[in-house]
Amino acid sequence: MTSNYRQDSWEKGAQFENYVEHILFPSEYYELLYKTSDFKQNSERYVKASLKPDFQFKCLLTGFVFYVEAKYRTKPYLNEYELLSEQQFESFPSIQENESPVFVAFGYGGLASNPDYVSFFPLQKIINRKLSPELVVIYKIDKGLYPSKELQPFNKALNNERFNNNQEISKDKVEKEFVAPQKAKWKFHNIFYIIAAAVVFSLTVFLLTKPSISSQPIKDKLVKTLSTYYSSSDKSQIERLPNFLSKKNVNWYGQKDMTLGEIITAAKEYNKTYPYRISEVDWNSLIVVEDKKGYYASYTMLFKSKKTEEEQYTTYDLKLLTFWDSNLKLTSITESIQ
Structure with a gap:
């Protein structure tokens, strides 16, 4: 039963990842630089890079590079949504500091392939890895192409791809x-x-x-x-x-x-x-x-x-x-x- 539940969870995750990749950040406007390994690959031999967020995109209009972790939940558990696992909550800040900004695309309600609602969080706004529905809805976005203008506040010189080399930036x-x-x-x-x-x-x-x-x-x-x-x-x-x-x-x-x-x-x-x-x-x-x-x-x-x-x-x-x-x-x- 545990195995079947895990498989079902991965399938829903894959469906929402597909939604994020093709609906929120389509190839006409965002270049896909990185995508994490799928369930089949990780079940056979775990890929260490899977510890990173699900996607890394580059905006074709601005050149801005950023990570996106995709999460889907049908409904809250004990009146809370889990946005990140404990491991992700600990590791993502380091990725943001040393590589590029991290965001969480969170789908909830409806189907994983077409959720009722989607919220989009900058990592620095996620103080706790579990949030109440009232807090999640504050970051609700339109279901469709994500406007690159919304990324501009995070598009600093230090995040320019010329500096994404894990070196200390003085x-x-x-x-x-x-x-x-x-x-x-x-x-x-x-x-x-x-x-x-x-x-x-x-x-x-x-x-x-x-x-x-x-x-x-x-x-x-x-x-x-x-x-x-x-x-x-x-x-x-x-x-x-x-x-x-x-x-x-x-x-x-x-x-x-x-x-x-x-x-x-x-x-x-x-x-x-x-x-x-x-x-x-x-x-x-x-x-x-x-x-x-x-x-x-x-x-x-x-x-x-x-x-x-x-x-x-x-x-x-x-x-x-x-x-x-x-x-x-x-x-x-x-x-x-x-």
Whole structure:
């Protein structure tokens, strides 16, 4: 009987894990970096990595890496829900400190494959491993795609995947490896290139309107437009800028409502200082998502610049998140160093 109960418990757990993986964090928006071993594997030979939370995801929009432990309960026992086992309650804080943030997706009621309710807890909010239904419901979320904007408060520099190496992170190390490169990138980054990548990135609208992956023809048009833009940018053909930008003011790098005149002035000044530039887009990384007002596009690229012909190029490995209006004109941008 104990064996059958354990098997049934694992099956329900697997069903809810499937719900978490494909409904809350689908592959269109979250990359699956790690998944724990299943019941069959662990019953034959236990995998030590199974001590980790069930999943590790990476948000495709922000690059934020995090763990998720999936738990399902049909109903409370003695007016309490068990969110974590004793072992998990002891070990997860260390995983969060040394690797990446940990969250608990908790389904309750209904079926494991389609629970009545789902709550989502940051590990630091779980003071006790067992909570009353009244406390569990406080963290209730909508049943569907989990908005990445809700993860932003936990997306700190120390959680950037560049630092997820189990090494001690000091203030000096953060300044040297994260803050300083960001400042250097801003100083040397091709403003002309920034404009070209320009895009309206409204994460809230993106998630609430439930966009869909765009058709291949639109993607092909964006590839052609971006290719032409970067070719013009690298050749300092500033007179071609109006062909790529929205007629409305452009938002980029947190600077709102930049006029075309302001952008052209900045581009001219930059090109005088850094006349040598090379833009290399990884077209295989391009993802295009359709929205009511246009198209979101994300891609990675190598950008190189230098002041004189004799110098060595400074190279930046970048990920861009962009938005194009319905006429395929650029309107705003966010980016991050990979």
